[in-house]
Amino acid sequence: MGTPPSAHPTGLAAVSAALLAMNRTLEVRDVLQTILRSARDLLGARYGALGVPDGNGGFAQFLVEGVTDEQWRAIGPLPRQHGLLAAMLCEDTPVRLADVRDDPRFEGWPDAHPALGAFLGMRIVSGDEVLGALFLADKAPRHETPEPEPDRPAHPQPEQPATDHPGAQFTAQDEELLRLLAEHAAIALTNARLFERGRELTIAEERARIAHELHDAVAQKLFSLRLTAQAAATLIERDPARARAELTQVTHLAADAAEELRAAVVELRPAALDEDGLHATLAAQVHVLDRAHPARTTFHGDHPRALPAAQEEALLRVAQEALHNALRHADAATVDVALTRRGTATVLRVTDDGSGFDPAAVRAAGRHLGLVSMRERATGVGGRLTVESAPGRGTVVEMEVPGG
Template identity: 75%
Template sequence: MLSILAQHAAIALTNARLYERSRELTIAGERARLAHELHDAVSQKLFSLRLTAQAATALVDRDPDRAKDELQQIALLAAEATDELRSAVVELRPAALDEDGLVATLRTQVQVLDRAHSAQVTFACHGVRALPAAQEGAVLRVAQEALHNALRHADARQVDVTLTRHGQGARLRVADDGTGFDPSAVRRAGRHLGLVSMRDRAGGVGGRLTVESAPGKGTVIEMEVPGG
């Protein structure tokens, strides 16, 4: 009898430990996901704000009217950043997606970067259907991170964003003519330029991410999601 009780106690203790470990992993996963959301929501908008502010500063003397337009854009971006941050904390979903959808939201963000940056940034969309909410959020965040890398780190002069239908889902492609890099060297050096975040986002919605790059050859990032 004592042996049976001891076995039951051991099983109960093991189950309790497994439950606690599972809870810890869940909390850690949520923290990592929230960290990604906060990073994307804040850094991408601040990057756009900085570029627009630089454009406004350059235009103040020679073209006050255009400078005024850029200042109005800064106010709009600041309001969007507030909404994005609130959305990241409360819903973990980019705010504009609920109102405008993935295609319109991505097109707007590309247009903002094209206006604010000396590089040419283009967007094209072909036959994309509405995706599950989680997949749309992941696609948008990966696109933002890829654009951020191309414009801030790669010194690109041309960045092309394409969203196309892929089976029941979609394929995102962000290609730039920037400095490029060696993906394996980046991993060895412990620098990831957001690649870990992008891979996590793709994998988290059942998709996959591929990165093609080489020094002096630009970078192509593709993400495929399965749809619903």
């Protein structure tokens, strides 16, 4: 692929740091900014831009480096795909020019736009999809290569005009280095987009699940409450005793509906596993449940140990299912959640003093109480699940996952 990156004046360490930075975040906007800033810094360009096409002849995102916020606002609205920009997005061949103004496809700039000279542009492609295009302009002599500005969230201050150094040009080595960056940028950007789409799907699925649960549980109780209240109203004068009984039932139904709503609100709270970790997330959720339910709900755990993301999510979901069963079905007075270590393994244990059940009878009746889902989550991350229960003796749900 031409001159290897290690032969470029920037050095292998700088290239490696740039590639690692691209993959350090999964937020699309941050990935785009890192790609642009890395390309500009490594190739010593005064100006840089990265455009993401919107599929309608414009750009969904257009990031710039080398101009101030005031200059960018003065330049005006985002550019359309025309002239050299359009050609770059349609052609696979990189564009390297001594002066962009000499290219026949050049169509000029807005009045506030800086005058550019040397130009290097390249597409970012994944398969047949054009993810974006990188534009660099005005190569600075090596002793004046712009320094990285990691603390600036957006556009750094501009360098001196390009006419100060008319001989500075992008080289074939620059083009090969930008090609390498574009290939890795495509991977990083694809991963970030997949992550965001997956997060959106997860949120949508969770909303659908909560909506279904609200419809099946709360809506039915509210419908019963309304009918019972109507019945009580018709009985007030001709059968006061019966009316009082119906109103008592209204009170019970209202309490049940409020309980269903509290449970739904608790489950809508974000898990925050990425930010807080499993230990803190479980502790916070147990605290909320302890305040929302009459049962005494407690949590204790060993010093937290980092686990793979899939294991943490599985442990959290099993804990939530076990808590759901204990608080809403078992009529427990106390529930304890423990997250401890057993050698190199991590053990989750949810214990309640509720009504309990006969596991064999539950299986025979075709009722699962979420047991199948919990076992699938455990085995899916290489763990195991055990459930101990008996009528009148409470329930213990334990999940163990191996350590690294």
